[in-house]
Amino acid sequence: MRDPQRQLRRPTRRTLGLAVALLAVVVATSAIVAAASATTASKSANIKVGLITKDATNPFFVKMHAGATKAAKRLGATLMYAAGKSSSDNAGEIAAIENMTTAGVKGILITVADGKAENAAIAKARKKGVVVIALDSPTVPQSATNALFATNNFNAGVLIGKYARAATKGKKVTIGMLDEHAGSSVGALRHNGFLKGFGIKGSNSQIACVGNGEGQTATSQTAMENCLQKNPNINVVYTINEPSAAGAWTALKNAGKTQSATTIVSVDGGCAGVRNVRAGVIDATSQQYPLLMASRGVAAVVKYAKTGIKPRGYTDTGVNLIAKKALVGVRSKTVKYGLANCWG
Amino acid sequence: MTSETSAQPARAPSPLEWIRRFLAAPAVGPFLALLLTMAFFSLKSDRFLQGPNLSLVLQQVMVVGVLAIGQTLVILTAGIDLSVGTVMAFGQIVMTKFAIDQGFSPLTAIALGILACVAFGVLNGALVTGVRLPAFIVTLGTLNIAFALTHIVSKDLTYPPGTSGASTLPSQLLFFGRTFTVGHTEITYGVVLMFVLFGLAWFSLTQTAWGRHVYATGDNPEAARLTGIKTWRVLLSVYTVAGLMYGIAAWLLVSRTELGDPNAGQTTENLDSITAVVLGGTSLFGGRGTVIGTLIGAIIVGIFRNGLTLIGVEVIYQYLVTGVLVILAVAVDQLTHRRRL
Amino acid sequence: MSEPQQPILEARGLAKRYGQVVALDGVDFELYPDEIVAVIGDNGAGKSTLIKALSGALQPDEGEIRLDGKRVRFRTPGDARSAGIETVYQDLAVAPSLDIASNIFLGREARRRGPLGLALRMLAKRSMRRDAARHLQELKIGVQSMGQPVENLSGGQRQGVAVARAAKWAERVAIMDEPTAALGVKETRQVIDLILRVRERGLPVILISHDMPHVFELADRIQIMRLGKRVAVVTPQTHTMPEAVAIMTGATRGELEQALIKEGPPAELPEEDA
Numbered sequence: 001m002r003d004p005q006r007q008l009r010r011p012t013r014r015t016l017g018l019a020v021a022l023l024a025v026v027v028a029t030s031a032i033v034a035a036a037s038a039t040t041a042s043k044s045a046n047i048k049v050g051l052i053t054k055d056a057t058n059p060f061f062v063k064m065h066a067g068a069t070k071a072a073k074r075l076g077a078t079l080m081y082a083a084g085k086s087s088s089d090n091a092g093e094i095a096a097i098e099n100m101t102t103a104g105v106k107g108i109l110i111t112v113a114d115g116k117a118e119n120a121a122i123a124k125a126r127k128k129g130v131v132v133i134a135l136d137s138p139t140v141p142q143s144a145t146n147a148l149f150a151t152n153n154f155n156a157g158v159l160i161g162k163y164a165r166a167a168t169k170g171k172k173v174t175i176g177m178l179d180e181h182a183g184s185s186v187g188a189l190r191h192n193g194f195l196k197g198f199g200i201k202g203s204n205s206q207i208a209c210v211g212n213g214e215g216q217t218a219t220s221q222t223a224m225e226n227c228l229q230k231n232p233n234i235n236v237v238y239t240i241n242e243p244s245a246a247g248a249w250t251a252l253k254n255a256g257k258t259q260s261a262t263t264i265v266s267v268d269g270g271c272a273g274v275r276n277v278r279a280g281v282i283d284a285t286s287q288q289y290p291l292l293m294a295s296r297g298v299a300a301v302v303k304y305a306k307t308g309i310k311p312r313g314y315t316d317t318g319v320n321l322i323a324k325k326a327l328v329g330v331r332s333k334t335v336k337y338g339l340a341n342c343w344g
Numbered sequence: 345m346t347s348e349t350s351a352q353p354a355r356a357p358s359p360l361e362w363i364r365r366f367l368a369a370p371a372v373g374p375f376l377a378l379l380l381t382m383a384f385f386s387l388k389s390d391r392f393l394q395g396p397n398l399s400l401v402l403q404q405v406m407v408v409g410v411l412a413i414g415q416t417l418v419i420l421t422a423g424i425d426l427s428v429g430t431v432m433a434f435g436q437i438v439m440t441k442f443a444i445d446q447g448f449s450p451l452t453a454i455a456l457g458i459l460a461c462v463a464f465g466v467l468n469g470a471l472v473t474g475v476r477l478p479a480f481i482v483t484l485g486t487l488n489i490a491f492a493l494t495h496i497v498s499k500d501l502t503y504p505p506g507t508s509g510a511s512t513l514p515s516q517l518l519f520f521g522r523t524f525t526v527g528h529t530e531i532t533y534g535v536v537l538m539f540v541l542f543g544l545a546w547f548s549l550t551q552t553a554w555g556r557h558v559y560a561t562g563d564n565p566e567a568a569r570l571t572g573i574k575t576w577r578v579l580l581s582v583y584t585v586a587g588l589m590y591g592i593a594a595w596l597l598v599s600r601t602e603l604g605d606p607n608a609g610q611t612t613e614n615l616d617s618i619t620a621v622v623l624g625g626t627s628l629f630g631g632r633g634t635v636i637g638t639l640i641g642a643i644i645v646g647i648f649r650n651g652l653t654l655i656g657v658e659v660i661y662q663y664l665v666t667g668v669l670v671i672l673a674v675a676v677d678q679l680t681h682r683r684r685l
Numbered sequence: 686m687s688e689p690q691q692p693i694l695e696a697r698g699l700a701k702r703y704g705q706v707v708a709l710d711g712v713d714f715e716l717y718p719d720e721i722v723a724v725i726g727d728n729g730a731g732k733s734t735l736i737k738a739l740s741g742a743l744q745p746d747e748g749e750i751r752l753d754g755k756r757v758r759f760r761t762p763g764d765a766r767s768a769g770i771e772t773v774y775q776d777l778a779v780a781p782s783l784d785i786a787s788n789i790f791l792g793r794e795a796r797r798r799g800p801l802g803l804a805l806r807m808l809a810k811r812s813m814r815r816d817a818a819r820h821l822q823e824l825k826i827g828v829q830s831m832g833q834p835v836e837n838l839s840g841g842q843r844q845g846v847a848v849a850r851a852a853k854w855a856e857r858v859a860i861m862d863e864p865t866a867a868l869g870v871k872e873t874r875q876v877i878d879l880i881l882r883v884r885e886r887g888l889p890v891i892l893i894s895h896d897m898p899h900v901f902e903l904a905d906r907i908q909i910m911r912l913g914k915r916v917a918v919v920t921p922q923t924h925t926m927p928e929a930v931a932i933m934t935g936a937t938r939g940e941l942e943q944a945l946i947k948e949g950p951p952a953e954l955p956e957e958d959a
Contacts, residue, residue: 056660081658088607094600095404099653102397103389113607116502120521120602182500183607552806553794556787560780567778571850572763572792631782 047077047305049298050100050108052093056083058215059270060241060290061111063343064135067291068109071298077305079298080105087215088181090117097121100130107131107301109149109294115140115185131304133311135293137186147300147311149293151319153186153267156286157193159321159330160265163284164236165198166327167263173206176227176234178213178220178244187240190267194238208234213244220247228255239266242273242285249281269322274338277324284323284332290343292317371637373676374624377669378640378647385651392654395529402531405646406520406538407432407600409639410593411613412620413545414465414586416638419621420549421562421582422630423472423479427464428590429613430490433606435461435594437494440503440604443514450514458591464490465587469580487614494606503604513602521599534596541592545635558582563631619645619666623673632677644669691754692717693889694739694770694858699748701734708734709745710913716858721880721890723900725933726910732893733862735910739891740772740860741765752857769856773847775863781836781843785828786810786817788835789850820853821845824882841872845879852883859883860891865899877903897926909933 051068053061065081072079080103082096090113098121100108108130112118115138122132122144134145142148177194180187195202209227213220220239228234228251237252239245245266252262259280266273269287276282300311321331322338386393411428418425439457442448448456464486471482504512520534549555560568561578569575598604623641626633648662692715701709709731716722726732737743739750741759749756752768759765762772779788790813796802797809814831821828826845828838835843844864851859861880865873877899884890894900900907901921909917909932917932924932931937 056658078656080653080656082653083658083660084611085663086611089611090601090605090608091407091612095649096653098400098404099650102391102400102650103654103656104391114502114605116603117601117605117607120600181607182495183502183605547805547807551808551810553796553808554806556783556791556794556808559783560787560791563780563782564778566776567780568791570762570772570774570778572766631780 047075047302048080048100048103048105049077049301050080050082050096050103050105050110051294051297052081052096052100052108052110053083054087054093054111054113055085055089058087059272059343060136060268063270064111064290064294067294068298071295075299075302077298077302084113088113088183090114093118094121097125097132101125101128105130106305107133107297109133109135109297109301110145111136112139112185114183117183119144131301131310133297133300135297136288136290137184138189140185142314148314149297149300149317150314151286151288151293152316153189154193154196156267156288156319157190157195158197159193159286159319160238160267160284161194161197161199163197163321163323163327163330163332164194164238164263164265166330167283168236171235173236174231174233175204175207175209175236175238176224176231176248177207177210177238178223178227178240178248179210180215180240180244181212184240190240191238194265213240213247215241215244217243217247217250220244221251222247224248224251225254228252235262237262237264239264241268242266242270242276242282245273245282245285246276249276269320269338269342271339271342274322274335274342277322277338278335280324283325284321285338287320287322287333287338287341289317289319289341370634371625371640373673374637374640374644377623378644381644381647381651385647385654389651389654392651395527397650397654399529399531399535401643401646401650402535402538403600404650405642406532406534407593407597408613408616408620408645409538409642410541410589410596411617412624412638412642413541413635414589414593415617416545416621416624416626416633416635417549417558417582417589418479418586419562419618419626419628420558420630420633421579422565422628423562423579423582424483424618424628425468425479425583425586426483426614427468427486427490428586428593428617429609429611430487430494431461431464431587431609432590432594432597432613433609434464434490434494434497435591436598436608437498437503437604437606439517439594439598440513441497443517444504444512450516453514454517454595457594458588461591461594462584462587465584465590466580468587469583472583473576473579491610498604498606500606502606513598513604517595518599518602520596521602534599537592537596541589542635542639549635554578554581559631561630616642616645619670622670623666625673625677627677628674641673690717692751693753694891695751695754696735696739697749697751699735699738699745699750701738701743701745707913709738709748711748712910712913712915714739714908714915716889716891718889719884719887720905721884721892721903723892723894723904723907724910725894725897725900725907725929727933729912730910730933731913732910734913736772736860736862736891736893739765740770742772766854770858770860771851771855772860772862773844773851773864775866779835779843779847782834784832784834785821785838785846786814786831788846789813789817789820789853791850793854821849823886824849824852824879826879839872840868841875844868844872844876848876848879848883852886852888855888857889858891859888860893862893863895864892865894865896873899897930901926901929911935 049072051065053064055061068079080100084092093113097108108125112134119139126132132145134148136150138148139145179191200206208231211223211227213223237248239248245264249264263283265284266282267286269285273285277285304310320333322335323332324335326332391397411432415425415428435457438460439453442456443450443453468482468486471477472479520537523530523532549558557573557578560573561575565575597608620642621638623644624637626637645666648665652662694716696714698711699709700711712735724732738745741762741764744760757768780791795809795813797807801807818831826849828842835846865876880890880903892903907919907929908915909929911933919929
């Protein structure tokens, strides 16, 4: 019964040998790459700053990484960067906190994947004299980190909530909401801010559906499709971010909805997102400034290293509403402004 | 075999043949890889070889390491377990929820959490042996079931709920996160437990009849059955023991993160445990491999993550290197263990 | 074997049906001490089914099996094995990654004496290896080391290990189901020699084989099966190979009445088989 395998294996022997040799080359190359980047890193200054993001692919975090790298270079510090495998990879973030602490960083800037899951590791790092600054997402409680540099996510939600309210004045409203995932502190703040701005409570019967889109286009499309099955009349859509909004629009479009009949609001202000505002897919978005969060974070750590003064409390890195169509009673910036200041 | 057989001369082993045999010996390849990796990082970073750092690596490895013990057993029987991570997450939620919400005594809560994982192991084993479904399918199913139960039971709350800073979990749940000091190095109790479990697994696999039967069942199930081994019982016991390991890993995870996290175990643990097993030289076709190799495999992954951070290389390279190593390990397995006839 | 003695293993009127298909149709069988009985027949003649019934791999619908004159019922291969009947299968039924000693003792591992064995269930590896080495030596199976995995052996040596395992544990009967089918010429020779040595040690053997020359070399008696029935029992002395093949294929009317057995036991057979 193993004979077929045996026959198969014979001719593949040489191929396998070749594959192994090729792999060895790849290993050697990556080792050299690693070693090379290591030497460049260790040559530069002695203040080390760590940056940990939820994942390494979201343009928001890419921009953050870029801002931190630039700031570190300007201030003569060394940046260490790590990211989780996905936006809920707590174990990866914890290991990164520990490893960076061992590596001797002065401070860690982190976008936590969960409000609480990283707290124990953060506490240990702080005990060893490492300053920890939460970027973008607060820990629960916020005091688990030394400081928080973030958009006021609640305000970001309020802004788009108000816009959506103004845009649908006098219409019958059916709301669909696409959150990130359970336990996301940012998600909860934006969600609740939207409700506040719209002037309703979470139990309001106008809310037809609340889904989890993981902040990703494909997952959000699926979630919105299911929401539309539940209630096909949805005409106001809140989304956690712009990729999620893009997914939601695809679902709405496939269900025969038009741009003018639906109001989609989102948060982030990424370049792709602002372009979607220009195209009319997204009606309004709250733009935030990750580059600023990261560069201010790096500066704060460098300051701590030099003066011993620890950053404290909450620093608002600002938020602006970007809308194609300005509405009465809602302050907003133009698409042009949004594109000039967007990230990603 | 008889006197005529000697006419068939024993091939004189060439030097290459010796190298091949040496590399084929259990866990030698992984061990060499570990040494090379360690040598590389100790040259690149003076912090790497220090006790506290090595202790940290082990601490980071302990959860996946214990999961990988269960995974090794399953893979030795030519199965695969995709449910490791979410089953562990479920056990972890059961532990923390029962300890906090239902007011069970901490040890009872822990026992219930472990029992929940054992139950999943029994379920996996029963479906694989009783209904004769492929392990891949069965555990893909239980992966999702455990995931759903985790979120249903926890109501998506991280335990303990509330917003207090310090963990309010009972100290028994956190025991394996505590440390004791040897020299200047703090060693985590969980790491000790991991080593003890690896020792027990090694003993059971190499020194008992059960271990032989596990290998035989994975190697040639028909032959095992015909020699009188009750292979269904072997398989059921393997999945059950694996479940027990996931339960213990759940306890270790709670100790490490000091909370019950419904999002734990989704992303990396399943594949990390398989990675450790494969890097350790265990064949995915079953019947070949060692649990010591798995330990080394798990440590290699941890060392890459730690070492690359220490020398300032982005963690993303860890995945690159791990990927290459996995393929290399499987290729070496194929090259060295090819049946010769 | 001039006077009828009690068969060690005996079957009467075994029948097995799979729906419309009659695999065994009231077959008798007997094996006497110290003999090798070969069972031959075309594909579908029922020889495998007969052997499976005798080794416990399946249960016949009708008929009975007697071991030393006592009626036995084998529900599993384990039942047959614990009654002292061991079977060697054609497809090299060994665990390739385990070593020789482990294969010989597979399913029958010996534990250490004392607390290590009782409490920790620790294996007595060394004594098993010694025992296996001695056993293989007695059967003149030459292998370098008991510690090498079976997959490193040649096919003949591997089957040698399988035969040795059967010889070691079979107290009453060894069944060899096409033991040489997967082997080359030279390796086949080795296994045949080995089977003869097993018989010399006083263990009766049932041999299933397609290979007529080997059957005629090894067997004391040859049971010929066709279409689920026993059509003849011949000996190498009374019949030539072409005659046996002719009976097997139905070219000669090989009913038991015509298949004269001048010597040897089963004198009562003809009446039973219609």
